[in-house]
Amino acid sequence: MNRSILLNCDMGESFGAWQMGDDSRVMPLIDQANLACGFHAGDPLTMQRTVALALQHGVQIGAHPAYPDLQGFGRRHLRCSAEEVEALLLYQLGALDAFCRAAGSQLAYVKPHGALYHDLLGDDRLLTAALSACARFRRGLPLMVLAQVDNARAQQLADAVGVPLLFEAFADRAYQPDGRLLPRSQASAVHAGEEQTIAQGLAIARGEPFADCNGQALQLTADSLCVHGDNPQALAVLRRLRALLDCT
Template sequence: MPLLNCDIGESFGAWSMGLDAEVMPYIDCANIACGFHAGDPGSMRKTVALALAHQVRIGAHPAYPDLVGFGRRSMACSAQEVIDMLHYQIGALAGVARAQGGRVEYVKPHGALYNDMMSDAKLLRAVFQAVAGYGDGLRLMLMGRADNSLAQSLAAEFDVPLWFEAFSDRAYDGNGNLVSRSLPGAVHHEPERIVAQAVQLAKGQPLTASDGSLLHLQVDTLCVHGDNAGSVAAVQRIREALDGLHTA
């Protein structure tokens, strides 16, 4: 059964974002912002404590250094710069977690960095190098696609275990890429549809892609959101649906 992961800990200073305390009881993995797109030392400490209280796995959610743009703008960075910025952010969260008796178990890049690495083989290699170089047996969470051969070959080369991720609230094209948010129907808003897609993915059933083809995805984890009351309610329903599949 796939794990539920959520981007979390994205408040900054006096600005509060997300319903972390409300969504944490329903998820398995917390992708915690490390300060470059959101988050600060205090929010990292609080989010780590919340994750530990609910026995949720702690993951680093590193990004481009783009606080104003929330990490959603691409940046022209060399491979070494990407490696350095990932080590900096992973290390920051790892220190906060260690001080509370926890540890970082995986890395899921955020926003534009996540999208860029999935379309740029050199950037993806740099991310693998960063995770492998940091050590500690960290996993890398990345998007599952129709063809995962590049990611799987890099995982074997760098000895980095993977979690392939899928989205229950997004439409896909035939290659397993997310449909651009600028296009109609790219984001599912109806709770029933979101839960239904989550169940499809959990069962290993194909999705109908935007071009009408059937899309098969390897799914180790489902990304869910907890930024408003409606999304938290949807996560609760997904959790209940998955638990029902597990006990059926």
């Protein structure tokens, strides 16, 4: 069984009567669950239930904090200061960790969501704020960030505060040549075909090159592979990826 790369999925993103994803069927297929903390999706009961579901299946629980943007699903870029980013991360980590601790567990890592996730890539002040939040919350709590062609700057900032990094790649998203994701504003940003998603996911898992948005070879080194829970193909893709990775 190959566990050299982990499978993760964004989950717990329902809110009230509005349902997102197929958490109950996806959870047994993944290693890490990135759980919404109430700012872009999720509510207290959803958080509690999804924590219990993850623990039932032995899945690591990661916090998936976001900008305070329920209407935009956390995908709108807000002009928050570094101080605000650190505070809103600590607030959300504390909320989710309360449910983890009540169930006899704790947060395993932190993966920022949406616009916040991408803003960390281009602003050292915001990345430092996120790293500081992890360090202050619990010593050794890892931060999950996008695996790029050059991860040296992120690693340097993380090493300075003693925060482990988990590098993540995406099976279902198109990439730019530098290893950043193609913006969702572009029509081809999310792979429409199941076969394309499977092929890209396997290439990343095996450390092999795959095609970027220009058709050129791109190779990334990642600790964890994500399939988005709001992708209509998520369940089918994860079933196949899990089977393929486990038999190689």
